[in-house]
Amino acid sequence: MDVRHLMLLRDFAERGSVHAVAAATHRTPSAVSQQLKVAAREFGAVLVEPSGRGLRLTEAGRLLAAGATEVAAAIAQVEAHWDEFRAAPVGTVSMAMLPSAATFLLPAVLADVQAAGIELRCHDVDVAELEFAALVADHDVVLAHSLTADAPAGTRGLAGVHLVREPLDIALPEGHRLAGQTALEPSELVDEDWIGVPTGFPFDAVLQGIERRTGRTLTVRQRLKDNRLIEALVAAGHGIAVLPRFTTPTGRGLVLRPLRQVPTGRHVFAVMRRDKAERRAVRRVLQSLVRAAAAAA
Structure with missing residues (x-):
């Protein structure tokens, strides 16, 4: 079972179309379509079917896409254990940030994680609450907000950390x-x-x-x-x-x-895919966010 094919199916489930997967993974639509055909041959099942002008996952495709999330989390956990063995939370962490919340969190976080040897790549976004969940497909951490202490709308099933309530x-x-x-x-x-x-x-x-x-x-x-x-x-x-x-x-x-x-009052959260939350570098960034939030409150 090729893990790459599982991840392809998860990408398709999250993004909804061949063209969206191609754009996000820097491939051509024809290359993505070809890889879906190779995956179907490997698994011996029809994984996508026509839907309007595009494609959608079959029941078999949805089952494998869901399993890909568990596989990705397991791989990330092994990587986290390996980082711990080496005692080095190294790597690059991509963070999409609500600008008005990042304003009081990011300065301290950047200084802290850079000192730890982590490269934090920041992207400012300002979207409606329901749109934050989609950003986890392209970023390790998403800094989002909600009017309630519950996780932002649409983030059910994702890993979330409540950081602070701002009046x-x-x-x-x-x-x-x-x-x-x-x-x-x-x-x-x-x-x-x-x-x-x-x-x-x-x-x-x-x-x-x-x-x-x-x-x-x-x-x-x-x-x-x-x-x-x-x-x-x-x-x-x-x-x-x-x-x-x-x-x-x-x-x-x-x-x-x-x-x-x-x-x-708005509640600021860090939201992640569960596999990405297992990375030690991501956990280190989260620790820094929690400290910066406590200092701001």
Whole structure:
């Protein structure tokens, strides 16, 4: 049983098409199709079948793809034991990071893991909560967030480590009528113009909570991803917003105030495929993330 064929089937199960597997593994679609045919001959079973314009795994293909996950985890565990035997968590670790969380975690983590001889390759991504799970196919560690203490939506079956809860506050311009208060009530915010985030991002759930609490619909003038841009618009008086406490600079035309009666705060997680979580270098990066999160809280 060729392990490479098992991994090919797992890639197909995760990515859903020959073209997606080819792009991710730097092969041509014809080469991937040929390897699927070779795998079918090896296993003596039909592994893929036509589905619309593409292909999908058969029951046999799905069984082998699921088994590939167990094989990959076992191989990674042996590699981890070998690293321990050599006492060297060496290697390269790829990490996809939510920028606003990486801002308060990455500086300390980079210094720590580099001193340990690990090369950490970082990729900043800003996606909706449901989209973080797909990133584990291309990265060893994915830094994600959720509005609840449960793992981010869509990550069931993956390895996950809760790192920290970061409060989410209401950002106001310094001269705002509510800026002098120590905390805010939902009813005080319903007539404001808002600078929001795209639907599906955890910060948007705070606005939805205000609407449920008050029975009113908020006026969202803009929906933007970049926190620095949102900060600039709030400071200039174009609206108010929900922003994270740890990394939002205040004192330059902007103030933060906590919100009562509505759940706020986002939970930051490290999410991985279970086989990748077995790597000793990955475990070393996780240890560093946990320490950096504890220092930030």
